[in-house]
Amino acid sequence: MAHELSGEETTVNDAGEIGLPSGQVDEAPDPAPVYRNQRKRYPWWVKSVDEPTTAIDRNKHKRINMERLTVDLVGRFHHAKNRAEVVNRAASVGLPQYIGLDKAAALGKKGWTRQKRWLQENSPGSRHEDQALHNAAQSVQYNLGHDFYELTEKGAYVNVCKRYGLEPWKGSKLEASQKVEKAAIALGASQVGFAQIDPMYLYKGASYPPEMKYVIITYIRWSLEGDKRRDTVLGGAENRVVSSREFFLTSSLRNFIRGLGYRESVIGGPMIPYAVNAGMGELGRANRMVSPLHGMAGRITALVTDLPLAIDKPIDFGLQAFCRRCSKCAQACPAGALSMEKEPSWEPKGAWNTPGKRAYYEDSVSCLSYMATRGTGCSLCLAACPWTKQSKTSLHYIAKALGAKLPFLAPAMVFLDDLFGYGPTSNPDLIEEWWDLDLHEYGLD
Ligand code: SF4
Numbered sequence: 001m002a003h004e005l006s007g008e009e010t011t012v013n014d015a016g017e018i019g020l021p022s023g024q025v026d027e028a029p030d031p032a033p034v035y036r037n038q039r040k041r042y043p044w045w046v047k048s049v050d051e052p053t054t055a056i057d058r059n060k061h062k063r064i065n066m067e068r069l070t071v072d073l074v075g076r077f078h079h080a081k082n083r084a085e086v087v088n089r090a091a092s093v094g095l096p097q098y099i100g101l102d103k104a105a106a107l108g109k110k111g112w113t114r115q116k117r118w119l120q121e122n123s124p125g126s127r128h129e130d131q132a133l134h135n136a137a138q139s140v141q142y143n144l145g146h147d148f149y150e151l152t153e154k155g156a157y158v159n160v161c162k163r164y165g166l167e168p169w170k171g172s173k174l175e176a177s178q179k180v181e182k183a184a185i186a187l188g189a190s191q192v193g194f195a196q197i198d199p200m201y202l203y204k205g206a207s208y209p210p211e212m213k214y215v216i217i218t219y220i221r222w223s224l225e226g227d228k229r230r231d232t233v234l235g236g237a238e239n240r241v242v243s244s245r246e247f248f249l250t251s252s253l254r255n256f257i258r259g260l261g262y263r264e265s266v267i268g269g270p271m272i273p274y275a276v277n278a279g280m281g282e283l284g285r286a287n288r289m290v291s292p293l294h295g296m297a298g299r300i301t302a303l304v305t306d307l308p309l310a311i312d313k314p315i316d317f318g319l320q321a322f323c324r325r326c327s328k329c330a331q332a333c334p335a336g337a338l339s340m341e342k343e344p345s346w347e348p349k350g351a352w353n354t355p356g357k358r359a360y361y362e363d364s365v366s367c368l369s370y371m372a373t374r375g376t377g378c379s380l381c382l383a384a385c386p387w388t389k390q391s392k393t394s395l396h397y398i399a400k401a402l403g404a405k406l407p408f409l410a411p412a413m414v415f416l417d418d419l420f421g422y423g424p425t426s427n428p429d430l431i432e433e434w435w436d437l438d439l440h441e442y443g444l445d
């Protein structure tokens with residue numbers, strides 16, 4: 001007999017705290033963790049390490065209220081039942097709590113007016129066809145008003161154990177991770193990692209039954225051609241495509257776990273720490289994760305499950321030393337929201353940051369305020385990063401290997417990056433060229 005299958009969801013209580021309705025956080029990690037071999041996953045210049053390269057002080061750490069977040073809030077609820085509830089409480093969530101609902105609404109209006117003006121002016125990258133693509137890309141994600149998971153839950157075909165009278169799937173932790181990884185890739189993930197739940201990285205009030213201690217992290221890479229055109233409506237369409245892919249991937253992967261006979265839920269906590277713990281990248285200057293394969297051009301999602309999984313170790317590809325000498329993301333930020341300091345700090349910039357790590361904390365209020373006035377999702381910082389190249393050509397491979405092993409070359413690499421015209425562009429001809437490119441599915445190259 002399959003055990004009771006979950007569908008358990010994160011919920012928001014009146015105090016704005018999120019959590020599952022019952023259960024305790026299990027502070028005890030897996031007593032016998034099994035680690036995956038990462039050798040095949042990365043090139044030789046990426047090392048597997050025991051601890052993340054970002055210094056952590058558990059005594060300084062505070063579990064934060066989910067609603068204190070700004071940037072992190074965006075995208076977190078595309079696949080959660082409570083998204084509508086969170087959006088309805090807009091005044092106390094995300095940006096409006098810091099600048100007030102009126103000011104936030106005024107910024108949004110500015111964005112709307114700007115988009116209309118771009119249309120009237122037939123501005124490259126923001127013409128009629130660009131806007132049509134942008135809105136089409138987000139039409140599933142925003143217009144449904146529910147999530148896929150909730151809709152599919154009602155379908156007779158999803159719950160395989162119930163439908164065919166099967167026992168929960170059995171296998172080793174390594175086999176389980178392999179099955180989940182392959183399924184996630186088939187459903188649209190570019191990369192998959194596994195970690196253990198850490199109560200430090202859960203929102204205040206979030207709790208899970210003790211056996212739900214495994215975290216599945218997926219990474220969806222973006223189109224670099226979309227990335228280049230980031231500050232246009234056309235570039236923003238790329239962001240919306242990824243959100244819709246995230247929506248499909250997460251809901252379908254949850255149903256896969258459920259079909260195996262195990263419980264799952266969207267994680268009630270920040271996702272980047274789990275992705276870093278699972279060796280998918282290191283924390284960089286933009287206070288986001290940088291992947292050695294994809295740079296910052298990707299979206300992270302995380303699920304928690306009781307399916308016992310083999311986990312991954314963090315990685316080191318020299319990013320900490322590289323970021324000290326490179327500030328391309330911060331220089332690309334039109335809102336001045338990213339740190340230009342040489343060294344990372346223990347001092348958060350605001351209540352939206354999770355303290356307890358030595359990082360380059362960002363000013364999320366400036367970031368989101370800027371984003372609101374553009375309506376394009378911005379992400380210029382992500383596109384600017386020299387690691388944001390997915391091409392496996394020997395030139396990029398050599399450049400990344402050099403960056404990892406000889407970080408003092410960072411300024412030279414940034415110079416060459418600029419010289420070759422990588423990163424975002426404002427050249428109208430180049431922006432327009434997108435419609436003539438030979439692109440693959442989802443605009444990937
Ligand atoms: S570049 Fe854009 S997305 Fe990045 S921090 Fe600045 S405003 Fe935010």
Ligand code: SF4
Nearest residue numbers: 284285323326329385
């Ligand atoms: S742009 Fe430079 S400083 Fe910013 S995250 Fe990338 S490597 Fe680090």
